[in-house]
Amino acid sequence: MQIREHLSKDGAPSKPAIILHPSGTVITFDELEARANRLAHYFRQQGLQEGDVVAILMENNEHMHPVMWAARRSGLYYVPINTHLTAAEAAYIIDNSGAKAVVGSVALQQTLAGLAEQLPGGLPPVRLIAGPDASADLDGWVRYPEGVADQPDTPIDDEIEGDLLQYSSGTTGRPKGIKRELPHLPPSQVPGLMAALVGFWLDPDAVYLSPAPLYHTAPSVWSMQIQAGGITTVVLEKFDPEGCLEAIERYRVTHGQFVPAMFTRMLKLPEEVRNRYDVSSLKRVMHAAAPCPAEIKKQMIDWWGPIVDEYYASSEAHGSTLIGAEDWLTHPGSVGKPMMGAIHILDEDGNELPPGQAGEIYFEGGNSFEYLNDPDKTAASRHPKGWTTVGDIGYLDEDGYLYLTDRRHHMIISGGVNIYPQEAENMLVTHPKVMDAAVFGVPDDEMGQRVKGVVQTVDPSDATAEFERELLDWLRDRLAHYKCPRSLSFEAQLPRTDTGKLYKQELVKKYS
Template identity: 50%
Template sequence: MHPSVHAKANPDKPAIIVAETGEAISYGELDAASNRAAQFFRSRGLGHEDVVAFMLDNTPQYYGLTWGAQRSGLRYVCISSRLTQDETDYILENSGAKMLVVSASLGDAALQLTTGIERFAMGGDIAGWPRWEEAVAAMPPTPVADERAGVDMLYSSGTTGRPKGVRVPLPDDPAIDAANSLVMLASAVFQIDANSVYLSPAPLYHAAPLRWSMTIHRLGGTVVLMKKFDPEAALAHIEKYRVNSSQWVPTHFVRMLKLPEAVRSRYDTSSLKVAIHAAAPCPIPVKQAMIDWWGPVLFEYYAGSEGNGMTFISSVEWLTHQGSVGRPILGAVHIVGDDNETELGPRQEGAVFFESESVFEYHGDSEKTASSRNSKGWSTLGDVGYLDEEGYLYLTDRKSFMIISGGVNIYPQEIENHLVTHPKVADVAVVGGPHEEMGEEVIAVIQPADMADATDAFREELGAYAREKLSGVKIPRRIDFMEALPRHDTGKLYKRLLRDQYWARPN
């Protein structure tokens, strides 16, 4: 299916509603906007396989661009507004983008860019840039003559190094309305259809919000788009729009659970039938609390932008396999040892590899692409975990975040999952810092719910709290406080930035 199909059948139905304002874009309006975008791309000489880039706030006009690129056979790069000028220029150059559209609200950052490609401002003015709305106004709202299904080319958020672009082949079936694996998963597993009202609380430049909301459009539902996540506002939007499906990251859950009970109970969330979550493993107490609150409507999957495999678990399964991210529904999961070849048995921890027919590469980085494979052709996202006797996968951390202290491998995730449940902790990151004797020491960087708690007494309290559940080697040797952790809007930490600070200025 495709939004163009729904535009013909039900042109006045809302395809997008802006949660905060109620502004609505109908399927007819979305179809016309995407056609004008496609026509404009062609008028600028952009053909199949060419690349366009978007750096935008969450705006309903985002979808006119992405669907315009999709129906004209382009690759579209959605760039995080949180990246540095250097990282953004790198993505534009690395991707080979020939056109860039930027929200006017990001004008200061846009004017620092040095990559010389055609540029347009959306939703306002950027000095010296043409306005997108004026550029496309004269374009016909009809399909281009050579429609062909395009695909996104998304870049990592740069949390562990340079952003890397995931390049997959254009779909074998050129039809713009051909089904894909996510459409089949959404309809078969989550019963998402034209009656779905889907809340999207995260930035659209991230893979999951972008792909899931576009899947809703394929199936004819309505996307309720939040401009920016706010925990109480999210609950209010669920009640107001009678949201029945949604997609989250664990950070969203933590922030909603930290709301006072009186606030949480103020809103009716009973319309929710599906609350999908991914992006990072969810701490067991957090997920249990969400199921207790919302009921068994949480569905978790583990996958990456690379599309090389996917696991899935329902609430009912999770209650008997707490901490698991499920069993594979796309590809097969293998746990391998340090040689990246030897397959390990149940409950033996190692690198997580997928065996599947899906093909991807890291654009312009053959070394990175090669390092993600083993000799059997299996591929990895860089995560570490184990399988139980029933084939359920449990993730323990990312290999790149591992701390080696006194020759012992320590994964921060377990420590973070425990400390974040402390009632006075809003957020936490655990990194390894230099230690003269042990090589590395465990450092916990805490974002208190109230910075007035950033005291030596609270450090002692957190140390005691850690010792309640963690073995001695995992107890943080140093606890620092930070007003706000450098967390991506998608929920991922820029942990590399934190770690680099300690190694650059050890003390």
């Protein structure tokens, strides 16, 4: 997985590797290569070796890809951290991953400043901050890229492939690191995590649009695989529905990857706004991350043509399915057939189910993975035959097409972002006026799902609109806002069994 074969030759101008929109900042393949090499040399100079971890806390900017490439070609695990997390939440990931380096940006300086008091073992020894006007108040942080400008722009001598170490929420409500064994091979001998999925519909003359935050798995992996193929990546600095259409027209985008919420927001633009932009350059687009309502997808196909493909996968990368737009029209609602291996649908006792019956989805023949520092969760994802699951629920039809009926049991997927509700529940019940709490997803036309909360108060007289506002403000001071309920309702008693199991489905039905 390399970008250097696409460098300029014979004095010809270097092709853009990255274009940021709307700022228009351009990073050529020559510049991307040089920046990644300098930082790789710096990592080695600081003692980082194969298997070490680099945490990245940056918004979509010109430094994100060079940092990921530097880590990847140095044999390092790189951990992109959600920029909406609080300092305490980001610190948990840095500590849990054992990161020896952290690269942040000026835009996240307040979060970076709060890390020190949240990390029990102190800050990682290697710390860089990217962007203009980085404050000297961050003691021991090196300005990037200025602080590595004296490093060679040639490859390090011991290049070896690293990997993404992605965090996603687990059963405890805390994020879990999804770790794969490193290949222990030079980058040139490793095809890349999504090579087969990306490669089937791209060509060297393509222009790829990456509209989502790069701290998510798919945007980071896909964009790097795209760049390895010598294809220009247009990165939206922040998703905006009209800005997305503007970027497609301005850069003659041919391919892109979206989440269903983006489709919804673009479709809800006034018709005269949508028609203002020329999207005829589009050849194929892909969507994933959350179930797409069939009607939304039909509207997108009506607008953009039968070019809207879909895949189903997970951060664990243990298996994936794919379905083209034309195939979807004859199997509406399906996420397709497996790209490799086989799918098994099992009941609660581990028995394989026939077509049409929903159960837990297991993949056979996919990539191996483990949950970092959580052997119990890792073991729970394995079947005795070696198949793996992430807890998603679905069924196969008679033709072998997969349909999803649930995602990670109680996992909420809002705008393509996975939200595990127990983290908010655990925080809510620490409030002195709260006896019990339930957080779950309810349908939302734009985001797919929105986060809803129901609370049982210690004193029934506290179940007021005033306390709802107070409690929401209290929770938002302690958790990233996207994890918090948009609204709270009150119940005299939550539906729990004698063993403490919460019947959330009753609440979902009531408040949907």
